[in-house]
Amino acid sequence: MASIDAAAAPATSETLARTREQIRRRDALKRTGLLTPALLIIVVFGIFPLFIVLFYSFLEAGAYGGVEWKFSIDAYVTFLFNRDLFDPSILHFSPSYLQIFARSFIVAGIATVICLLVGFPAAYFMATRPAKTRNLWLFLVTLPFWTNLLVRSFAMMLIIRDQGLINGFLMWIGAIQQPIVMLYTPFAVALGLLYAFLPFMVLPLYASLEKIDFRLVEAGFDLYATRGQVLRRIIIPLSRPGIIAGCILVFIPGLGAYITPALLGGGRDLMIGNLIAQQFGGSRNWPFGSAMALILMAVVLVFLMIYASVTGRQKVGHG
């Protein structure tokens, strides 16, 4: 820093050390003061509540919602087992909640794969436009990301309902007599997630595709590679960080999605997010809901760690 050098010029080594120490202390004071408000708000109202959830997950469910202050691992047992009706000490393995988790994984996974298949060519096309058009494309892809997810899910409902646009059109041209039931199915949820999170896929892909040195592509062509080979052997390997980042950014919110499945999914095809919300609403089993939330959180953490190890520590630099 310039201020250290300025102070250092005429000083002896002792005063120099003292001044350095002073500057360091003042800097520490400054950053503590500046960081406190943000960290305080997030730690108290964002992180501490997560520990309450951890705590709640080891309590008994209250009869009318909330919790009883008794230690119990029932919440975690319920996840995998049913208690016998006549003898509560006998446990039967019950996969129904596991199925909900599996369904969420499959639906979010399908949405992620399709997002990648559609998003990659789109991002590549964007990244190879001239600078001006590129900004317009970026704007057009980012805009839906900032519009209300609820409104967008609702718009999707209008399109795929029985009386919606797609069925209306197909019946009008006479391709079908009965509307195809799309709304309130896992298909609708996957479509909704695809629609909702497509920008999350395109943007990181674009970021890594934009950095590709096209001299490598040229070299490939010089060595008689076909366009397909260039894509497979040069472009896709170089955009790997973007592919992984995009997939994780779509998969994580898809896995815990709440609004989209609540609107587009049927009552029978719950996803994790809805299961958790239900436990804090209608079903009123807070400890069980807390346990589910923690399991979801753990899964997400694993994916985030993969993400962090792929993108590296480049973002956590100073200044």
Next chain:
Amino acid sequence: MAELAPPPPFIASRRQRRMLDLTYQPGFRGVAYFCLFMLYAPIVVLVIYSFNANPSVTIWTEFGTNWYVKVAANQYIQNAAITSLKIAVVATIGATIAATAAALATTRTLPYRGLGTAYVIINLPLMVPEIVTAVATLSFFAMGRTLLGIDLGLANLMLAHMVFCIPFAYLPIRARLEDMDRTLEQAAADLYASPWHAFRRITLPLLTPGIVAGAMLAFITSIDDVTITTLVAGPGQTTLPIYIFGQIRRGITPETNAASTIMLAVSVLLVSLFFFLAQRRKK
């Protein structure tokens, strides 16, 4: 290969031009336009049908703004909009101030241990799934109510929103601080400006576009939130998205289309402004 051949005197066809384009991949253009179509078609349909005079949501008859008139006259929607605004304004102001301070602390200080941790904490609300944050916040306030008898009313929602608005406000402000030329700040220090004076007269004016951008992102994030608000909101704390959410679940009416379109318009307006500011910043 076409690239190796000497350039032809003129390029006759689109096909030939493609052959010469290093970056061309067959079909990618089509997919890109398909993406745009997919992203915008449902929204456009929603907006068009909100101007349908007919009470049917899917049969178009004639243009009419009667549903907007109905929305404007709806007492519930008015109240919900006011609640939304109250929460968003407080959350935005709080989050922007906290985020600006945090951005200064992570860019305008000597390197220190714990910087990485601070960075992770500030961005944590983006990483925790929304539904987990929602139930955690609900449990937190419920605990406060039962154990300590504290109920802050609408401030519950304001604080909950502030948490997830901070990272959204932080990112553009930090980006701006990193892009800013530091020589002006250093010149001020050389001319014996006190740190506060230099901040007020140099850093803050230069940082303003970043702060405005951050505040806008925070505002949009707050005003659009459904998941966390649905779970945390008590009786009488219905925000506009929560009202629409309830409406959709009860059955689709054109009034919902109109209310949704209004929400859409607010986001589009703010994001366009944000982009405009960002574009100008680069020049």
